Amino acid sequence: MLLGLRISNVAVIEEVEVAFGAGLTVLTGETGAGKSILVDALGLLLGGRADADVIRAGCEDAAVEGVFARTPVLAARLEELGLPDLGEEVLVRRVLGRTGRGKVYVNGALVTLGVLGKLTRGAVDIAGQHEHVSLFDSGLHRVLLDKYGRLEEALAAYGREWANLREVDGRMDALGGDDAKVRERAEFLRFQLDEITRLDPETGEDVKLDAERRRLGSAQKLKRQGAEAELLVSGEAPSAVEIVGRALGLVHEGVKCDATLAPVAQSLSTALSELEEAARLLNRYVEGLESDPGRLGEVEERLDALKRLCRKHGATLDGVLKKRGELETELGTLENRREILEELNQERKRVEERARKAALTLSRARKASAGAFSQQVREGLGGLAMGKAAFEVRVTAGESLRPDGMDEVEFFFSANPGEPARPLAKVASGGEASRLLLALKRALADSDACGCYILDEADAGVSGAIADVVGRMIREVSSHRQVLCITHLPQVAAYADAHLLIRKSVKGERTVSQVLSLSAGAERTQELARMMSGVEVTREALGAAEALVRSAHRATPRARRESGPEGNSPRGRLRRTA
Numbered sequence: 001m002l003l004g005l006r007i008s009n010v011a012v013i014e015e016v017e018v019a020f021g022a023g024l025t026v027l028t029g030e031t032g033a034g035k036s037i038l039v040d041a042l043g044l045l046l047g048g049r050a051d052a053d054v055i056r057a058g059c060e061d062a063a064v065e066g067v068f069a070r071t072p073v074l075a076a077r078l079e080e081l082g083l084p085d086l087g088e089e090v091l092v093r094r095v096l097g098r099t100g101r102g103k104v105y106v107n108g109a110l111v112t113l114g115v116l117g118k119l120t121r122g123a124v125d126i127a128g129q130h131e132h133v134s135l136f137d138s139g140l141h142r143v144l145l146d147k148y149g150r151l152e153e154a155l156a157a158y159g160r161e162w163a164n165l166r167e168v169d170g171r172m173d174a175l176g177g178d179d180a181k182v183r184e185r186a187e188f189l190r191f192q193l194d195e196i197t198r199l200d201p202e203t204g205e206d207v208k209l210d211a212e213r214r215r216l217g218s219a220q221k222l223k224r225q226g227a228e229a230e231l232l233v234s235g236e237a238p239s240a241v242e243i244v245g246r247a248l249g250l251v252h253e254g255v256k257c258d259a260t261l262a263p264v265a266q267s268l269s270t271a272l273s274e275l276e277e278a279a280r281l282l283n284r285y286v287e288g289l290e291s292d293p294g295r296l297g298e299v300e301e302r303l304d305a306l307k308r309l310c311r312k313h314g315a316t317l318d319g320v321l322k323k324r325g326e327l328e329t330e331l332g333t334l335e336n337r338r339e340i341l342e343e344l345n346q347e348r349k350r351v352e353e354r355a356r357k358a359a360l361t362l363s364r365a366r367k368a369s370a371g372a373f374s375q376q377v378r379e380g381l382g383g384l385a386m387g388k389a390a391f392e393v394r395v396t397a398g399e400s401l402r403p404d405g406m407d408e409v410e411f412f413f414s415a416n417p418g419e420p421a422r423p424l425a426k427v428a429s430g431g432e433a434s435r436l437l438l439a440l441k442r443a444l445a446d447s448d449a450c451g452c453y454i455l456d457e458a459d460a461g462v463s464g465a466i467a468d469v470v471g472r473m474i475r476e477v478s479s480h481r482q483v484l485c486i487t488h489l490p491q492v493a494a495y496a497d498a499h500l501l502i503r504k505s506v507k508g509e510r511t512v513s514q515v516l517s518l519s520a521g522a523e524r525t526q527e528l529a530r531m532m533s534g535v536e537v538t539r540e541a542l543g544a545a546e547a548l549v550r551s552a553h554r555a556t557p558r559a560r561r562e563s564g565p566e567g568n569s570p571r572g573r574l575r576r577t578a
Contacts, residue, residue, distance in 0.1 A: 001020075001022065001068065001069040001071070001451045001452055001481070001482045002020050002042070002066060002067070002068055002069075002124065002452050002482065002484070003019065003020060003067040003068065003069055003089065004017070004018065004019045004020060004066065004067040005017070005018050005020070005038070005041070005042065005064075005065070005066050005067075006018075006063075006064070006065040006066075007037070007038070007041045007062075007063075007064050007065075008062060008063045008064075009055060009056040009059040009061065009062040009063065010037060010040075010041055010054055010055070010056060010062045010064065011034070011037050011054060011056060011513075012034050012037065012056070012504065012511050012512060012513045013034060013037055013041075013056070013512070013513050014056065014507070014510075014512045016038075016513070016514065016515050018038075018500065018515050018517075020482070020484065020498075021482075021497065021498055022481075022482050022497075023478050023479075023482065023483070023497035023498070024474060024475055024478035024483045024485065024495060024496050024497050024498075025482075025483070025484050025485070025496060025497065025498040025499070025500060026484075026485050026486075026487055026492065026493045026495075026496040026498075026499050026500070027484065027485070027486045027487075027500045027501075027502060028486075028487060028488070028493055028499070028500070028501055028502070028527060028531060029501055029502035029503060029504075030503075030504070031488075032504065033502040033503060033504045033513060034502050034504060034513030035486045035502045036456065036486070037513065038502070038515070039126060039454055039456055039486065040054070041064045042064075042066065042124065042126065042454065043126060044064045044094050044096075045064055045065075045066045045092050045094060045116075045120065046116075046117070046120045046121075046123070046124060046126075047113055047114075047116045047117030047120060047121075050096050050102070051100075052096070052097075052098045052099075052100060054096065055096055055097075055098055059098075060097065060098050061095055061096060061097045061098065062095070062096045063093065063094065063095045063096070064093070064094050064096075065091070065092065065093040065094075066091075066092045066093075067089050067090070067091055067092075068089065068090045068092065068120075068123060069088070069089065069090075069451070070085075070086075070087065070088050070089055070090050071123075071451060073122075073123075073449060074090050074119070074123065077118065077119050078090070078106075078107070078119070081111075081115055081118060081119060083106050083107060083109055083111065083115075083119070084106075084107040084108060084109050085107070086107050090106070090107060090119075091105075091106070091107050091108070092104075092105070092106055092116065092119075092120070093105040094116070104116045106119060122449065122450055123450065123451060123452065124450065124451075124452045124453075124454060125437065125441075125450050125452070125453050125454065126454040126456065136424055136433070138410050138411070138423065138424070141393070141409045141410050141411050142366075142404055142405075142407065142408075142409035144444060144447075145366055145369055145370060145373060145393060145395075145409050146366070146369075147444070147447035147449075148369055148373050148443070148444055148447050149365060149366065149368070149369025149372075149373075150447070151362065151365050151366065151369065154358075154361055154362045154365050155362065155404075155405075157358050157361070157362075158355070158358040158359055158361075158362050158405055159403075160358075161351065161354050161355035161357075161358045161359075162355055162401065162402075162403055164351050164354075164355070165348070165351050165352055165355050165401065168344060168347055168348045168351050169348070171344055172341065172344050172345075172348070174333075175333065175334070175337050175340065175341055175344075182334055182337055185334060186331060186334045186335065189327050189330055189331040189334070190331060192313075192327055193324065193327045193328060193331060195309070195312075196309065196320060196323075196324045196327070197324070199305055199306070199309055201306055201309070201317055201320065201321060203317070203318060203321060204317075205306065205317065206303065206306050206307075206310075206317045209299050209302055209303050209306070210303060212299050213296065213299045213300055213303060216291070216292060216295060216296040216299060217296060219289055219290065219291040219292070220291055222289055223286055223289045223291075226282050226285050226286040226289065227286050229282055230279055230282040230283055230286060233275055233278055233279045233282065234275070234276065234279035240275050241272065241275050241276060241279065244268060244271055244272045244275060245272060247268055248265065248268040248269060248272055251264050251265045251268055252265055352401070355401055356401065356406075359401055359405045359406040359407075360397075360406075362405045362407070363395065363397050363405060363406060363407050366395045366405075366407055366409065367395045370393035370394070370395050370409075371393075373393050373443060374391055374392050374393045376442075376443040377391045377436075377439045377440055377443050378390075378391050378439075379439075380438065380439030380440075380442045380443060380473070381435070381436065381439045383469050383473060384435045384438065384439060384466070384469065384470055384473065385435075385466040385469075386415065386432070386435060386436075386439075388416075388417045389413070389414060389415050389416075389432075389436075390412075390413065390414040390421045391411070391412070391413050391421070391436070391439075392411075392412045392413075392421050393409065393410075393411055393412075394408075394409070394410055394411075394412055395407050395408070395409050396408040396409075410423055410424070411423070411424040411440075412424065413436060415432050424436075435470070437453070437455065438455065438470070438473055438474065438477065441453060441477055442473060442476065442477055445477065445480050450481070451481050451482060452481065452482040452483075452484065453477065453481065453482070453483045453484070454484050454485075454486075455474065455483065455484070455485040455486065455487075456486050457486055457487065457488065467489045467491035467492060468491045468551075470489070470491070470492055471489070471491050471492040471493075471494060471495040471552065472495065472555060474492060474495065475495040475552075475555070478497070488531065489531070490528040490529075490531040490532050490545060490548055491548060493524075493527070493528055493531065494528060494545075494548040494549050494551070494552040495552045495555070496524075498517070499517075499518040499523075499524050499527065500515055500516070500517055500518070501515070501516045501517075501518055501527055502514070502515055502516075503515075503516060524549070525542060525545045525546055525549060526542070526545075528545035528548055528549070529541035529542045529544070529545040532544055532545060
């Protein structure tokens with residue numbers, strides 16, 4: 001749901017801020033007042049392409065900001081894309097520069113246009129601009145049909161079999177391609193494995209050898225240092241042992257007079273024992289330490305060989321040992337490739353048979369849903385003065401299995417009798433697209449996750465009683481989700497929960513567009529009368545406008561009248577995020 005929109009320096013709009021609520025909001029105004037600019041600006045927030053021509057003359061940049069309600073879908077996408085989550089609202093800001101370089105911010109974080117498109121995809125449907133109408137994206141037709149038919153269980157059953165099939169294919173691919181390539185791979189594995197096996201490293205061997213190398217390389221230095229340390233501890237006077245022994249004797253004498261010195265005597269006694277033990281260890285260390293140039297050479301040669309092996313495999317010694325196990329496993333598999341492939345081929349046949357059975361079950365369910373869906377859309381078109389239009393959901397089963405089954409699903413449409421139905425995106429004009437979208441949305445009301453519909457002149461080509469039917473149907477759809485409708489028909493505008501008037505004026509010799517929120521009562525009645533009679537609002541037009549409002553009020557469900565147009569109080573105020 002769209003809560004608010006701010007536009008700065010876009011075409012004839014200098015600065016406009018609008019708050020939107022739930023239900024039906026209509027946008028009216030004279031031709032050229034700037035109604036479509038609002039829709040175009042919203043398209044920019046959905047990741048649409050833009051050029052410098054949209055920037056108001058005399059300005060270096062333009063900005064469009066929007067606040068969307070944080071739905072579970074948007075919350076999940078924020079997490080998936082690593083974007084900040086600010087709670088109840090999602091703030092999007094797009095800045096366009098005259099040099100062609102722009103910036104996009106989501107909740108204050110700078111993102112790419114591609115990330116913006118991923119975040120907002122499906123959040124808003126704009127009829128009349130095919131690049132933003134998800135219903136006209138043939139890639140989504142299967143998804144919409146599956147949702148309409150509530151085929152989640154059949155999809156899940158097929159998905160499990162498809163995953164099993166891909167797992168078997170993955171194991172078969174791992175066995176390599178033709179025999180020549182397999183033999184080449186096996187020889188390479190044997191070479192790598194033999195190289196590791198010849199050296200036969202052990203876990204932690206490099207660490208142990210490095211320590212031994214340092215000790216052997218410093219044997220003479222260590223022997224000298226050890227001997228000097230031994231002399232200091234227990235050698236010629238005054239040694240550490242002798243000094244501590246004297247101190248201990250003096251303290252023992254003192255204890256005879258003052259027992260509080262007993263802990264000191266104990267500490268000195270412990271220190272003396274430790275020094276004597278250290279002297280013995282140093283003596284053994286010095287006597288056992290011998291220089292061994294031959295062993296040093298062996299250690300350095302072994303270390304160099306281990307380091308070369310690690311560099312070659314780009315891993316630590318533990319990584320090399322792990323790779324040895326992997327090489328042995330893969331080589332064993334390749335050497336028994338024919339037997340394993342035969343087993344996998346048999347397994348694949350069984351798994352593919354189950355997958356095809358699940359795909360056929362899914363395909364039959366889709367075809368059954370397609371007929372009911374097509375009928376509902378045609379009924380909706382009939383109420384929108386397009387009773388002779390053709391609409392069909394075609395489900396074509398293919399031979400190959402895919403992640404979504406084996407079917408091609410596409411919507412076909414023809415507005416004129418006698419003309420063959422063609423793919424939807426190729427035949428629907430702006431006005432037809434809006435009404436077709438309305439009929440589609442009505443049929444999908446229980447399954448479509450989109451929270452906001454933009455209907456750009458959904459009333460094109462209709463009048464009189466048909467216009468009232470259009471208004472009622474739009475009002476019906478708006479009871480389930482937010483609808484923003486640009487209209488030239490008072491019969492449609494009369495059903496609105498909120499009414500926005502786009503007015504063009506001259507400010508300082510520059511044309512600017514303003515958006516005025518009309519209050520219920522006189523202001524809305526005056527605008528409906530203008531839509532009926534033109535520039536001069538007659539008394540008859542005012543009377544007819546009042547009658548339209550009363551008629552729409554009677555047609556509105558009582559519960560909705562009593563509760564009011566929920567969510568149409570100002571909310572979603574925009575605040576600067578970047």
